[in-house]
Amino acid sequence: MTVIQQVSVDRMKIIMFLPLLLLVCSFSADETETAGQQPCPQDIHAVLRELTASLAVQNERITVLQRENQELEAKLESQKTEMNQLKQLSEEQAGKLKTELQNQRTEANQMKQQQHVTQVAFSASLLEQGYGDTGPFNGRTTLIFKHVVTNIGNAYNPYTGIFTAPVRGAYHFDWKVLGRDSTHTGAYLFRNEEKIFFAYETQSTGWPSASNGASVLLEVGDQVSVRLWAGSRIYDNTEHHTTFSGHLIFTM
Structure with a gap:
C-alpha cells in the first residue's frame, strides 16, 4: 500500500468516525439532560475542531503526495522517452554501421574482382x-x-x-x-x-x-x-x- 493510499484510508476512517462521534455525543447529551445534567458543548466542539484540523492535515498531505507522485510519473515518463530515443539512436547507428560494413565488403570484392579481371x-x-x-x-x-x-x-x-x-x-x-x-x-x-x-x-x-x-x-x-x-x-x-x-x- 502506497503512502497516498494509506493517507486516504486514514481520512476515510476519520470521515466515517465523525457521524458516529456526533451520534454518541448527541446520545450522551440526551442522557445527561435526562439525568438532570447540562451537556458539555465545549467538549464536542473541541473534538470537532481536532477532527477538522486532522482532516486539513490529511488533505494537505494527500495534496503534497499527489504532487510528488505526479512529478515522479513525469520523471519516469521523461526517462522512458529518453530511453526510447537512445534505443532508436542505437538502432540507427547499428544500421549505419552495418551498411558501412556491407559497402566496405562490396568495395573489397569489387577491387578483388577488378584485380582478377586485369589478368586476362x-x-x-x-x-x-x-x-x-x-x-x-x-x-x-x-x-x-x-x-x-x-x-x-x-x-x-x-x-x-x-x-x-x-x-x-x-x-x-x-x-x-x-x-x-x-x-x-x-x-x-x-x-x-x-x-x-x-x-x-x-x-x-x-x-x-x-x-x-x-x-x-x-x-x-x-x-x-x-x-x-x-x-x-x-x-x-x-x-x-x-x-x-x-x-x-x-x-x-
Whole structure:
C-alpha cells in the first residue's frame, strides 16, 4: 500500500468516525439532560475542531503526495522517452554501421574482382588431338580452337571459340592459319559482327599459311572470334600450326 493510499484510508476512517462521534455525543447529551445534567458543548466542539484540523492535515498531505507522485510519473515518463530515443539512436547507428560494413565488403570484392579481371590472357590451337582439315564451308564459319594452353581469366570459351571481354580496355589478338594442298587459305578477326582484319595467303603448291594481329578497344561483353574464309580449308595436327591468342593490354 502506497503512502497516498494509506493517507486516504486514514481520512476515510476519520470521515466515517465523525457521524458516529456526533451520534454518541448527541446520545450522551440526551442522557445527561435526562439525568438532570447540562451537556458539555465545549467538549464536542473541541473534538470537532481536532477532527477538522486532522482532516486539513490529511488533505494537505494527500495534496503534497499527489504532487510528488505526479512529478515522479513525469520523471519516469521523461526517462522512458529518453530511453526510447537512445534505443532508436542505437538502432540507427547499428544500421549505419552495418551498411558501412556491407559497402566496405562490396568495395573489397569489387577491387578483388577488378584485380582478377586485369589478368586476362589466352592461347589455343585448333585441334585438341590428332590431325585433319577444317573446311571448306560455303560461308564464313567461326573456328573453335579446342586445345587451350592458357586461359587466364576464363574469358575464352573453348566450346564456342569466342572470347568475351570481361572489362573495358585495349586488347591484342594474334591468329594464324595453315593450309594444305590448296592454292589459298585465310581467316578473319571479328569483333561482334564487325570484320577487323584478314589473314590470307595463296600459292600454287605446298602449305600456304597466313597470320595477322590487331589491337582493339573492347567494351564489357564484346565478343571476338576468328572466322574461316568461305571456300578456304585449314589444317592442324599435334604440332599446333593453326592458333588463336589474345590478352588484355590495359583497362580503360
